[in-house]
Amino acid sequence: MLLKLSGEALMGSERFGIQQEVLARIGEEIRQITAAGVQLAIVVGGGNIFRGVALSAQGVDRASADYMGMLATVMNGLAIQNTLEKIGVPVRVQSALRIDQVVEPYIRRRALRHLERGYVVIFVAGTGNPFFSTDTAATLRGLEIGADIVLKATKVDGVYDKDPAKHKDARRFDCITYAEVLEKRLGIMDAASIVLCRDQQLPLRVFNLNSPGALVRAALGEPEGTLVNAGGE
Numbered sequence: 238m239l240l241k242l243s244g245e246a247l248m249g250s251e252r253f254g255i256q257q258e259v260l261a262r263i264g265e266e267i268r269q270i271t272a273a274g275v276q277l278a279i280v281v282g283g284g285n286i287f288r289g290v291a292l293s294a295q296g297v298d299r300a301s302a303d304y305m306g307m308l309a310t311v312m313n314g315l316a317i318q319n320t321l322e323k324i325g326v327p328v329r330v331q332s333a334l335r336i337d338q339v340v341e342p343y344i345r346r347r348a349l350r351h352l353e354r355g356y357v358v359i360f361v362a363g364t365g366n367p368f369f370s371t372d373t374a375a376t377l378r379g380l381e382i383g384a385d386i387v388l389k390a391t392k393v394d395g396v397y398d399k400d401p402a403k404h405k406d407a408r409r410f411d412c413i414t415y416a417e418v419l420e421k422r423l424g425i426m427d428a429a430s431i432v433l434c435r436d437q438q439l440p441l442r443v444f445n446l447n448s449p450g451a452l453v454r455a456a457l458g459e460p461e462g463t464l465v466n467a468g469g470e
Contacts (some may be wrong), residue, residue, distance in 0.1 A: 238456055239278050239379035240388045241372065241426075244285035244313055246446050253285055255316055264320040266452040267357060271326055275456055276352040278382055279359045280375040281317060283309025303367035307334055310371065314340065314361035321357060328357045333365030333374070345381050352382060372426040376433045387439060388455050389426060390446035395463035396425050412464045425465070434465070441465040 242263070249256030270277055286309035314330045321328040329351050330340040341347065343360060351358050363374040372389075379387045393401060394409065398421065401407040415435035419428060425443050434441050444455045444462030455461040 238275055238386055238388060239280065239375055239382065239384040240390065240452070240456075241375035242279055242281045242313075242317075242390050242446070243371075244282040244309065245392070246390055247281075247313060247316070248285045255285065255313070260316060260320050262449070263446070263452070264317070264324055264326070266450070267321060268324050268326050269453050270456045271355065271357060273457060276355075277357050277456070278348070278352060278378060278384065279314075279317065279357065280363075280371055280378055281310055281313045281359060281361060282371040283307070283313055285309075286312055300367040303363075304334075307362040307365070310361045310363060311336065311340065314359045317359055326357055327355060328359065330359045330361060333360070333362040336362075349382060358382075370427050370430070372430040373433065376426075376430040376439065379439060380433070380437050384439070387434065387441045388452070389441060389443045390452065391425070391443055392445065392447060394445040394448060394451075396423055396443050396465065398423075410463050411460065412466070412468075414467060415465060418465060431465075435467065438467055 247255045247259055249259035267277065283306050287306050311332060318328050318330050331343040331348055332340045333343045335342050340361065348358050360374065360378045363369060363371050364377060375387055396410050396413055396418070397407040398410070399407045415431055418425060418431055442455050442462055442464050444451050446452060451461050
């Protein structure tokens with residue numbers, strides 16, 4: 238499985254950075270998942286530290302801003318690695334940007350070998366290219382490792398027809414198709430990543446990471462959150 242963790246998920250109640258309590262809880266749920274025999278890879282964002290798009294809007298060259306954002310994901314990846322190692326979960330971090338003194342370079346066959354040996358593999362630095370989000374990186378890496386599903390961890394308990402924070406009558410979907418997500422512009426991931434999932438028939442499950450045990454339930458196949466696939470069921 239491929240777990241997409243946003244940088245914001247690591248903030249908890251903080252305004253920026255990493256909340257250690259949140260990191261510890263995520264680490265414990267990952268430990269339970271791997272103990273159940275699941276091969277797990279993670280793509281992590283960097284929005285809790287730096288947002289390339291936001292800086293670009295202030296006049297910084299977009300490519301430079303995106304590279305700065307990629308470095309923020311490396312910091313988050315190292316934090317997750319440290320947490321997992323402390324609780325005995327074998328883990329490796331692979332970067333799409335070459336930082337050999339800090340983490341391994343991304344090499345697909347090496348990543349597959351790590352997963353076969355029971356390691357959690359954390360992919361950082363997105364795709365290594367500007368103008369591509371970590372959502373797209375998650376879909377791409379999921380396809381490269383042959384993941385059965387992408388788990389998208391968010392702050393809401395699934396996909397709604399409109400923003401549940403603004404509309405009390407918002408309706409949550411148990412299942413929905415890729416086409417409906419694109420047509421309704423639901424914004425759960427960027428369009429490029431949804432199209433890639435659709436074209437390669439890679440299922441996506443959206444769930445609330447802040448709900449205790451939700452990650453474990455989603456990883457073990459329980460109907461947590463919303464399933465996005467070709468048939469909507």
